[in-house]
Amino acid sequence: MTANPADSLPESPEADFPDAEQSPQVDVAALGEMLLGRWADARRKAREVAAMPALHKVEGLTHTEHRERVFGQLKVLVDEGAVHRAFPQEFGGQDDHGANIAGFEELVTADPSLQIKAGVQWGLFGAAVLHLGTEEHHRAWLPAIMSLEVPGAFAMTEIGHGSDVASIATTAAYDPEAQEFVINTPFRAAWKDYLGNAAKDGLAAVVFAQLIVKGVNHGVHAFYVPIRDPQTKECLPGIRSEDDGIKGGLNGIDNGRLAFEDVRVPRTNLLDRYGHVSEDGTYTSPIASPGRRFFTMLGTLVQGRVSLDGAAVAASKLALTAAVRYAAERRQFNASSPTEEEVLLDYQRHQRRLLPLIAATYAMGFAHEELLAKFDGVFSGAQDTDEDRQDLETFAAALKPLSTWHALETLQECREACGGSGFMIENRFASLRADLDIYVTFEGDNNVLLQLVAKRLLNDYAKEFRTMSVGALAKFALGQARGMAYKTGLGAVGQFIADSGRAQRSALALRHPDTQRLLLAERVQTMVAQAAQALQGAHRLPQAEAAARFNAHQDELIEAARAHAELLQWEAFTEALEEVRDPGTRQVLTWLRDLFGLTLIEKHLAWHLMNGRLSMQRGRTIGEYINRLLAKLRPHAIDLVDAFGYRDEHLRATIATGIEGRRQAEAAEYYRELRASGRAPVSEKALSKK
Amino acid sequence: MTANPADSLPESPEADFPDAEQSPQVDVAALGEMLLGRWADARRKAREVAAMPALHKVEGLTHTEHRERVFGQLKVLVDEGAVHRAFPQEFGGQDDHGANIAGFEELVTADPSLQIKAGVQWGLFGAAVLHLGTEEHHRAWLPAIMSLEVPGAFAMTEIGHGSDVASIATTAAYDPEAQEFVINTPFRAAWKDYLGNAAKDGLAAVVFAQLIVKGVNHGVHAFYVPIRDPQTKECLPGIRSEDDGIKGGLNGIDNGRLAFEDVRVPRTNLLDRYGHVSEDGTYTSPIASPGRRFFTMLGTLVQGRVSLDGAAVAASKLALTAAVRYAAERRQFNASSPTEEEVLLDYQRHQRRLLPLIAATYAMGFAHEELLAKFDGVFSGAQDTDEDRQDLETFAAALKPLSTWHALETLQECREACGGSGFMIENRFASLRADLDIYVTFEGDNNVLLQLVAKRLLNDYAKEFRTMSVGALAKFALGQARGMAYKTGLGAVGQFIADSGRAQRSALALRHPDTQRLLLAERVQTMVAQAAQALQGAHRLPQAEAAARFNAHQDELIEAARAHAELLQWEAFTEALEEVRDPGTRQVLTWLRDLFGLTLIEKHLAWHLMNGRLSMQRGRTIGEYINRLLAKLRPHAIDLVDAFGYRDEHLRATIATGIEGRRQAEAAEYYRELRASGRAPVSEKALSKK
Structure with a gap:
């Protein structure tokens, strides 16, 4: 490794972040409006609904009481018109997919159980009928699904196969005599499990099963299956149900669980948009390849991942608002004054704990807005090519893992930053954390999703860079330079890197966005290129050897996917900055973006050093850069969380109400009066010093 | 930075970890015996008690039902003689402090609420009477405390002052006329809060208050205060109590909360071992300095931190046992074979997620055993100098933060590694995680504790290295080389570094313990030295400026303390290895220790690179080293968790019972019969390939 030219250009953090003559001000109202994004109206309305006390989680209920309450709340959502936006206009919906998800995400502030139960009913069960069924199915079932007359389960996952849906074992065999499908659970591992609405409320289910016609297995298809008698609520013949009982959250x-024994449904109950069985048992599909058909059918379910991404960001915002308000009031230890204790948020450690989480939450919020726009483009049909759908899948698979893990980290750090108060359920950190825990493994396990992203990156790499050596990559220029990250492919990354030569890099300070982009982008590209080289020719090996080769690089590949997602988030933040007109807001958000970028670079610093992307000298300045950014951002912390726009009805955290400040004022007044009275005791310590 | 000589000595991971001709075997029984440690009998007895169904947590109770159950369980502990080992023999105890803590820690496997409630009664309330009171107090109150006739609260923490006990505002003023102390809560922030036994069960409390005699405040002292009528359970006059309600765990x-309004107790209710008030109101203390007196009194409470350290290790062991058993059975995705799916634990990512946690748990277990020995030495009086007490404080303050955070990380990673099953409360990860959450902020907030450690390191540095430049430090040799980490001071670290020259370092492979020790030790020393240099002269500045200077390095100091704790853990593991006689066990544990060491070095790799401790070339080999260690340890994973010695009655996790293997066998048998029958469907994919 030769010395980096940057070594000859020492830069000081001071030069990069000059103290402004006047501290900039954030325009909180305008920033708040911007954060509401393209579907601001839907979010505003959903926040009004979520502010209704009837929808709020009541802590300490038994799980059976909590279930009752949430089921009742679903009816409120129907009455409020809060959950029908994605459905066709002819059934009272609005055909508005982006607004639907935006509104849905905000429900997490009322009760995550309410959100996910609504997601099961309308986002999974109803959406499966909508997207996998035909108009006939819509007319037959959507009205009762939308009105909650028929609550339903989404019976895809089996005990034996979590994220590996293609391997499910439930069968639906066509009986041409009766023109019926016969659904069976062949063994215990094939029981459907973890299904919302399955233990108690569901009257029907969309059941995923291997479709078998004339001895041929056509792969996984979905069937509409009544499971309980609407009057008695008893399971119908052949249906068995078990209760998962108490969970870590979402109670x-x-x-x-559901199992099926010779359960018969009419031929027309196959949701046959992508695969049809005629009366005589002829299977036809508009998609010839069974593999592509499977991914197309599952692809209609991407909205689950999209909405979890947004809900995770919303929950992070709630936690940070409460924790930052408390940290800006709470005092502990009198380090700098004999009489007055230090405000928590003035401690460097406390800043290090909370402010980077705010920066990441902003980045993830902006990235989510991009994802939602992509989703809306595909589902509205406005931009709905195969490539668009694949990009959407990859984009969602990249963002959802990082934001859901981030939410857990944020909720936990906020809870710890509030000490014992943070553990009290009335302050909600622990409650939200328990409920959101499962977000990291459902709707696609996070590690599995990142592996999907890695495979996509490897494919892109194979397509675009097949003929180049790793070292030669940086020399190629392919197209435009900015905004490339929204194209989830690798091509634009390579192009940007090519545009930015080493000479340019060495002249730019770390705070310069091009430097941050270059470091983040080169890391993605190099990691993918290295993995691709290591895997070269693996597809020609026997399956077991190819798998072993792939497995030996699994961890690197997942890290490459994570690096890619981080770049997407950083790009989204940087793009959003360009829309900010108010100079003060723009300055503060630029610092926040820099904090996000530098925190990422610090996290992967060893990589940047070992790969010659950053000199030792420059590497050693990063910690100090970050500390200076923290100090600059400290005065704006309250504004930055206020801009999230959540009111007391959404926060519902005692410590976010100013109670701590009032207690301190009372104590200060007591001591003031005591001193004035002349009855204040003298400390032994003070006496012994005399 | 000059190139490191190590660059000229390329080493390959293969050279460091040659494949053994035969795979070694772990002697699980012998290893299990070793892990039980010096107080094996107490642990074994406590595990028998913890295996009793009557003591097990029942999930889904309301918090009031759960409280009832736990209070009843405390009586079982009394009947089983499980909680009196630390008390004097004359009252039926055993004066055995180490065994007491060892046994107490194991109770976490039954129900953490039971453990902590027992800790409140006998480890805090009872221990305060024991350690802060005199023989007269022991005779008056210990029997009823030990028998649970008088449940009590430990009323130290106030709402306004969490970890900052010296600043509490409750007052106890001496009234010489009545020969009574008058206890008052002057304002809301001075309410005692988060106290176990305060909301319902407590009949008395040890109350910490500023002792005021004749207009002089002698600082924080402890008073025995009856709070409820034993018959009616109503609060006594002047006592107010509020219920904290539902918490994130430990319900x-x-x-x-408790507040006091002119509550009078007899003069003899002052627990006056360290501070006495005579009838006429003369204050005397065996410790002249008010500061040292305060720390001596609080120092008697170190056992809380010691026992949380051990309980956190025990909970980590439970989680890893369940998750590794499941990972060794569960199969997902058929990457390497068209018919059989891959076992989770064969995936590199899964190994990366779980095996380093096993390694860290071993290290923390061994370190805890050292801590417990130190604790027993001090509390038995065998090694009870001021220096011993200070070392014990520092040792506990270093280990407790890392092990309690580690437990949360382990519980969460295990829960995620088990997917949806991990979220089911029947598998206990989520339940234990919720209960252990508070361990990271109670009995000393983890960040505050690490700061205490950092201050100790700075003091040691000032004492021993005051006159040296940072660069010169490595040249000094002071004494013996090994085992220095148990002396929590810095001196031995400096000595070891001095003994190990650069020439030696460059010749040693990363797997060599001296290399690992050198890297970990140099990091501690350098971080402390750098902080000390930056803070030089700060104590001569005005308070506010000194505080600002300190604050600007707070994050580094806490990281230095963490590095110190990591070194202690690594040393404990390495010392323990020397006791292992069986060659196979020793080989596997050596790999595990190397995995622990290399994982730490990888985590801080940027630091080692930037400080010239590791060459780029060598840095690049670490990931591959770790991957090879994972593959070597994979076959021993089950043995390593079996050696923890927890039985099904302790695990109580459905997925750890072999249920997954039985389901797979059933499924495999179904498919075998189906193929044999000739009725197995052909896949469309297979047909279309023809």
């Missing part, structure tokens, strides 16, 4: 949902 | 404990 307002009646998750359970 | 079997009735945490609550």
Whole structure:
């Protein structure tokens, strides 16, 4: 490794972040409006609904009481028109997919159980009928699904196969005599499990099963299956149900298991948009390849991942608002004054704990807005090519893992930053954390999703860079330079890197966005290129050897996917900055973006050093840069969380109400009066010093 | 930075970890015996008690039901003689402090609420009477405390002052006329809060208050105060109590708040071992300095931190046992074979997620055993100098933060590694995680504790290295080389570094313990030295400026303390290895220790690179080293968790019972019969390939 030219250009953090003559001000109202994004109206309305006390989680209920309450709340959502936006206009919906998800995400502030139970009913069960069924199915079932007359389960996951849906074992065999499908659970591992609405409330289910016609298995298809008698609520013949019981969170949902023994449904109950069986048992599909058909059918379910990404960001915002308000009031230890204690948020450590989480939450919020726009483009049909759908899948698979893990980290750090108060359920950190825990493994396990992203990156790499050596990559220029990250492919990354030569890099300070982009982008590209080289020719090996080769690089590949997602988030933040007109807001958000970028670079610093992307000298300045950014951002912390726009009805955290400040004022007044009275005791310590 | 000589000595991971001709075997029984440690008998007895179904947590109870159950369980502990080992023999105890803590720690496997409620009663309330009171107090109150006739609260923490005990505002003023102390809560922030036994069960409390005699405040002292009528359970006059209600976990404990309005107790209710008030109101103390007196009194409470350290290790062991058993059975995705799916634990990522946690748990277990020996030495009086007490404080303050954070990380990673099953409460990860959450902020907030460690390191540095430049430090040799980490001071670290020259370092492979020790030790020393240099002269500045200077390095100091704790853990593991006689066990544990060491070095790799401790070339080999260690340890994973010695009655996790293997066998048998029958469907994919 030769010395980096940057070594000859020492830069000081001071030069990069000059103290402004006047501290900039954030325009909180305008920033708040911007954060509401393109579907601001839907978010505003959903926040009004979520502010209704009837929808709020009540802590300490038994799981059966909590289930009752949430089921009742779903009816409120129907009455408020809060959950029908994605459905067709002819059934009272609005055909508005982006607004639907935006509004849905905000429900997490009322009760995550309510959100996910609504997601099961309308986002999974209803959406499966909508997207996998035909108009006939819509007319037959959507009205009762939308009105909650028929609560339903989404029976895809089996005990034996979590994220590996293609391997499910439930069968639906066509009986041409009766023109019926016969659904069976062949063994215990094939029981459907973890299904919301399955333990108690569900009257029907969309059941995923291997479709077998004339001895041929056509792969996984979905069937509409009544499971309980609407009057008696008893399971129908052949249906067995078990209760999953208590879970780590989301106990307002009646998750359970389902099994089927010779359960017969009419031929027309196959949701046959992508695969049709005629009366005589002829299978036809608009998609010839069974593999592509499977991914197309599953692809209609991407909205689950999209909405979890947004809900995770919303929950992070709630936690940070409460924790930052408390940290800006709470005092502990009198380090700098004999009489007055230090405000928590003035401690460097406390800043290090909370402010980077705010920066990441902003980045993830902006990235989510991009994802939602992509989703809306595909589902509205406005931009709905195969490539668009693949990009959407990859984009969602990249963002959802990082934001859901981030939410857990944020909730936990906020809870710890509030000490014992943070553990009290009335302050909600622990409650939200328990409920959001499952977000990291459902709707696609996070590690599995990142592996999907890695495979996509490897494919892109194979397509675009097949003929180049790793070292030669940086020399190629392919197209435009900015905004490339929204194209989730690798091509634009390579192009940007090519545009930015080493000479340019060495002249730019770390605070310069091009430097940050270059470091983040080169890391993605190099990691993918290295993995691709290591895997070269693996597809020609026997399956077991190819798998072993792939497995030996699994961890690197997942890290490459994570690096890619981080770049997407950073790009989204940087793009958003360009829309900010108010100079003060723009300055503060630029610092916040820099904090996000530098925190990422610090996290992967060893990589940047070992790969010659950053000199030792420059590497050693990063910690100090970050500390200076923290000090600059400290005065704006309250503004930055206020801009999230959540009111007391959404926060519902005692410590976010100013109670700590009032207690301190009372104590200060007591001591003031005591001193004035002349009855204040003298400390032994003070006496012994005399 | 000049190139490191190590660059000229390329080493390959293969050279460091040659494949053994035969795979070594772990002697699980012998290793299990070793892990039980010096107080094996107490642990074994406590595990028998913890295996009793009557003591097990029942999930889904309301918090009031859970409280009832736990209070009843405390009586079982009394009957089983499980909680009196630390008390004097004359009252039926055993004066055995180490065994007491060892046994106490194991109770976490039954129900953490039971453990902590027992800790409140006998480890805090009872221990305060024991350690802060005199023989007269022991005779008056210990029997009823030990028998649970008088449940009590430990009323130290106030709402306004969490970790900052010296600043509490409750007052106890001496009234010489009545020969009574008058206890008052002057304002809301001075309410005692988060106290177990305060909301419901407590009949008395040890109350910490500023002792005021004749207009002089002698600082924080402890008073025995009856709070409820034993018959009616109503609060006594002047006592107010509030219920903390539901918490993020530990809901079997009735945490609550207490306030006092002119509550009078006899003069003899002052627990006056360290501070006495005579009838006429003369204050005397065996410790002249008010500061040292305060720390001596609080120092008697170190056992809380010691026992949380051990309990956190025990909980980590439970989680890893369940998750590794499941990972060794569960199969997902058929990457390497068309018919059989891959076992989770064969995936590199899964190994990366779980095996380093096993390694860290071993290290923390061994370190805890050292801590417990130190604790027993001090509390038995065998090694009870001021220096011993200070070392014990520092040792506990270093280990408790890392092990309690580690437990949360382990519980969460295990829960995620088990997917949806991990979220089901029946598998206990989520339940234990919720209960252990508070361990990271109670009995000393983890960040505050690490700061205490950092201050100790700075003091040691000032004492021993005051006159040297940072660069010169490595040249000094002071004494013996090994085992220095148990002396929590810095001196031995400097000595070891001095003994190990650069020439030696460059010749040693990363797997060599001296290399690992050198890297970990140099990091501690350098970080402390750098902080000390930056803070030089700060104590001569005005308070506010000195505080600002300190604050600007707070994050580094806490990281230095963490590095110190990591070194202690690594040393403990390495010392323990020397006791292992069986060659196979020793080989596997050596790999595990190397995995622990290399994982730490990888985590801080940027630091080692930037400080010239590791060459780029060598840095680049670490990931591959670790991957090879993972593959070597994979076959021993089950043995390593079996050696923890927890039985099904302790695990109580459905997925750890072999249920997954039985389901797979059933499924495999179904498919075998189906193929044999000739009725197995052909896949469309297979047909279309023809």
